Amino acid sequence: MLNPNTLTExxxxxxxxxxxxxxxxxxxxxxxxxxxxxxTAIAGSSATVLGGFITYSNGMKQKVLGVPAAMLKEFGAVSEPVARAMAEGALRESGADIAVACTGIAGPGGGGPGKPVGLVHMAAARKGRATIHLRQVFPGDREAVRAATVDAALGLVRQQMEG
Incomplete structure (x- = not known):
């Protein structure tokens, strides 16, 4: 469940x-x-939100967002380069002014050496600006990691909007 303040923010x-x-x-x-x-839970969001890509598999990251297979092989899906490539791919493919992306290990399984459960890489791209990145290891269960990721990702959008 999302943080109650998330919808207000x-x-x-x-x-x-x-x-x-x-x-x-x-x-x-x-x-x-x-x-x-x-x-999209916010009425009137269609004036701003063009759409989104759910690219859970590496194949979809490649096919839909143009993430290079070599990058996925070298760094893994949960990495800074892939998060950046996802945001830049979403920006390019959607035509939006800003795009935000996330890739991580929400758990309860899937973690390993150097990539613990709760690790999330996020990036936000904006036309004409450098893509920004955030790496976090969020505590808690799957629901908590995912909810914290939403809040952090929207914070990156705010940074790209203001920056």
Missing amino acids: TAALLAQMQERDLTLATAESCTGGLIGGAL
Whole structure:
């Protein structure tokens, strides 16, 4: 379940984006559409949110977002380069002004050496600006990791909007 403040903060973010005539797209792996769900839970979000990509598998990351197979092989799906490539792919494919992406290990399994359960890489891309990245290891169960990822990812959108 999302943090109760998430929808309030999301509504404020969308209002600011609408005031600036900015559009947004998402590329999600570990959240499986939860970021897009938080955004579209807000009435009028269609003025800002163009759409989203749920790219859970490596094949979809490659096919839909253009993440290079060599990058996935070298760094793994849960990595900074892949998060950046996902955000940039979503920006390119959607035509949005800003795109946010996340890839991680929500658990309860899947973690390993150097990549613990709760590890999430997020990135936000904006036309004409450098893509920004955030690495977090969130505590808690699968639901908590996914909810924390939504909040952090929307924070990256805010940074790209303001920066």
